[in-house]
Structure formats: C-alpha cells, structure tokens
Amino acid sequence: MESVMIEPGLHVVSLMTARVPRPQARVQIRAALRELVCLRLGISADEVTIRSLPGCAPQLLLNGQVSAQGVSITHAGQFACAAFHSHGAVGIDVMQVQQVPDMDRVALDYLGPEVRAMLAIASSARRADMFAHAWAQREAHLKCLGQALEEFKPLPGNCRVHALTVPDGFAGVVVTLLPGRAAVPAGGYH
Known part of the structure; x- marks a missing residue:
C-alpha cells in the first residue's frame, strides 16, 4: 500500500491487488x-x-453522520486507488492502457470532439495511452461532480485536475472542486 499527499487536504492511497478476487480487492x-x-x-x-x-458514489461517515469531506474509489485490473479530500468533493479514476475497439467512435461519443481530434493525429504508439488518460480524467471529473457517465457534454470548469503517478500500463487522475465552488447538482452516479 502506498499513500501520497497530492496537495494539502488531498491524499491518495493505492495498492496492487494481484491474485486477489475482485470482492476481496474492494474490501x-x-x-x-x-x-x-x-x-x-x-x-x-x-x-x-x-x-x-x-449506483451511488461512496460516502464518508464520521460517527454515523455523512461528512462533507469527500472520498472516491477506483479499480482497474490489478490496481486500486482511493482518494480522501478534507475540503470537499473528489473524484478518482484509473484505467488500464489498452486498445479500445472503435476508439474513434467511443472518444467522440464520450470524450468529445477535441479529444477525438487529438487521438486522430496521435501516433498509433501513443493513442491508447492518450485515450486512457482522457477517459480517466473524464470519469474522475464526473465522479467529483456526482454525475453518471453519459454521452459527451461539456463539463463545468470548476475543478482542479491532477495526474497520478501510477504503475506502467495505467493512467490515473484525481479531480477536486476549486476552492469556493460547488458541484453541479445532478441525479445519481454510476
């Protein structure tokens, strides 16, 4: 297990879960x-x-009461991460770098035209890595805002994005709200 401070009040813990069934990795x-x-x-x-x-984001309870401090959890393959943000909402996501079938269409549908355009001009050697980073950033941003994954629509720019140092073959991002900003109300979360 490794724990790092990303910025004051934002901490990430990660661990490899090799040879452990998914339910045990979640625990x-x-x-x-x-x-x-x-x-x-x-x-x-x-x-x-x-x-x-x-169907809901994890919640932090302190002495049985829901806390305003944020937590977020993610898994990809044999790697898991979790974030704790003492100043509010947080979203974290990791993705294994891999070829995605119909990457161009998926990028357009879920990541938007700008990401699709960047992927179109990227070398084939970099495309999967760029896709994984863009996907992790989108997922973490949505988690921070309490929104479910859906087809692309621009997200508010009220967040701070941090790339994570993760093992080779993974992309990871953690997102927090900018100070003084509130999450945009939305129904549910995946």
Whole structure:
C-alpha cells in the first residue's frame, strides 16, 4: 500500500491487488481508505465508515453522520486507488492502457470532439495511452461532480485536475472542486 499527499487536504492511497478476487480487492481498498482517513483526521477506526450503495458514489461517515469531506474509489485490473479530500468533493479514476475497439467512435461519443481530434493525429504508439488518460480524467471529473457517465457534454470548469503517478500500463487522475465552488447538482452516479 502506498499513500501520497497530492496537495494539502488531498491524499491518495493505492495498492496492487494481484491474485486477489475482485470482492476481496474492494474490501482491501476500502480498508486502506478508512485507515488513511483515520490517520489524516486523527480519529479511531470505529468512528469511520465508508458507505457504498449500488449506483451511488461512496460516502464518508464520521460517527454515523455523512461528512462533507469527500472520498472516491477506483479499480482497474490489478490496481486500486482511493482518494480522501478534507475540503470537499473528489473524484478518482484509473484505467488500464489498452486498445479500445472503435476508439474513434467511443472518444467522440464520450470524450468529445477535441479529444477525438487529438487521438486522430496521435501516433498509433501513443493513442491508447492518450485515450486512457482522457477517459480517466473524464470519469474522475464526473465522479467529483456526482454525475453518471453519459454521452459527451461539456463539463463545468470548476475543478482542479491532477495526474497520478501510477504503475506502467495505467493512467490515473484525481479531480477536486476549486476552492469556493460547488458541484453541479445532478441525479445519481454510476
């Protein structure tokens, strides 16, 4: 397990989950996130709950009450990451770098015309990496705003984007709201 501070109040924990079934990997990353929250807030584990409900973003509960501090979790292949943001909403996403069938169409439908244009002029050696980074950024941005993945529409520019240092073969991004900004209300989250 590795934990890093991205900026004051924003911390990311990551771990490799090789040879572990997905349900056990989910338990491991949530335990690591809970440990990180305890460490950052100086509280005991029995005061912290990471609530995960189907179709909803994870919520941080402190002493049973929903906290305004944000948490986000992501998995890709054998790698998992979680973020804790003491100043509010956060979104994190990782993606394995791989060839995506019909990448051009998927980019246009979900990442928008600017990303599609960048991918069209990229060398074939860089295309999969660029796609993975763009996808991770889009997913993290949507998670931060509490929105579900849907066909492309521009997102508000009220977020700060940080590329993560991740193992080779992965792309990772964490997104937070700019100070003084609120997430755009939306229904649900994937």
